[in-house]
Amino acid sequence: MKILSAALLLVASSALVAFASTQPAPVPVSSAPAKSLTVDAVHSNVLFKVMHNKASWFYGRFADIQGAIQFDEADGSKCSVTMTVKAESVDTRNSKLDQHLRSPDFFDAVQFPTIEFKSSKVEQIDEHKYEVTGDLSLHGVTKSITFEMEHTGTGQGRGGDVMGFHATFMIDRSEYGMNYGVGGPLGKDVELIVSLEANEG
Secondary structure (H helix, E strand, O other): HHHHHHHHHHHOOOOOOOOHHHHHOOOOOOOOOEEEEEOOOOHHEEEEEEEEEEOOOEEEEEEOOOEEEEOOOOHHHHOOEEEEEEEEEEOOOOOOHHHHHHHHOOOOOOOOEEEEEEEEEEEEEEOOEEEEEEEEEEEOEEEEEEEEEEEEEEEOOEEEEEEEEEEEEEEEEEHHHHOEEEEEOOEEEEEEEEEEEEEOO
């Protein structure tokens, strides 16, 4: 009887170990307090790339960006992101092309001076990655988008903690009424690359 009981106990223990090994690892919880961060425009970048002539990727950037991040490592649902980019600050290293991009053919920077994003929901995926959902307002059109954002690191700056964040995502520019060149020399899908350094306070 003792042998049978021991055997049953061994089987039950093995089953529990096997069950535990199949469960997903919990997301590590940090005890660090929530931080209010301001985007450092000097050390941050908002880039875009689009297919040109169906042959190569063309890159550009925006020079004037502002933003704020509420970051809570212990609770992703308490995180938030807001960004404002001045459309007239588009920069391709070619002044003639920059002027065209600011025109009504593209960003129409006079009528729509800012490109804005405001998060509505943030969910933590793992220790460093978050799924961010929010409204992107571009060229007079606002649409909900979802993308993955990575917390790339934490360091010390002159004014306190410095944190880095990185995201890449695609948009269809025709959905925002930017149709110039679609079907011709310019692709309609645009990849946005957002790399932010943000300071506490």
